[in-house]
């Protein structure tokens with residue numbers, strides 16, 4: 499279940515708001531993501547996978563709330579660990595050309611300076 503948005507890392511890109519299939523997140527008044535409907539989370543990890551700055555933590559425990567501490571998660575290198583375990587890295591664009599969430603990342607130009615353009619990736 500989604501447990502944490504690290505507000506120090508969140509850049510307010512709204513990708514998690516858009517990719518979550520259960521509409522768990524809202525964009526807060528400060529533009530940062532907030533967990534608005536936690537009990538609707540289906541523990542699919544999509545938000546953690548697509549967050550460009552590793553600001554989210556989804557616990558593998560789908561049926562229970564876990565007590566998590568942001569600093570502890572950072573110290574244990576757990577923020578973004580699902581993404582890394584899936585073989586994604588922040589230096590390359592995730593997904594395929596037919597993946598709409600990949601297109602969202604391109605449109606939002608999130609982390610563009612760190613990522614190759616789609617054209618270059620296809621070469």
Ligand code: SF4
Pocket residue numbers: 499500517518519520521522523538539540541542543544545546556
């Ligand atoms: S794990 Fe899935 S359902 Fe839960 S908040 Fe993230 S994207 Fe939404």
Ligand code: SF4
Pocket residue numbers: 503507508509510511512513514515530531548549550551552553554
């Ligand atoms: S995807 Fe990450 S950086 Fe973007 S709004 Fe959500 S938590 Fe913040």
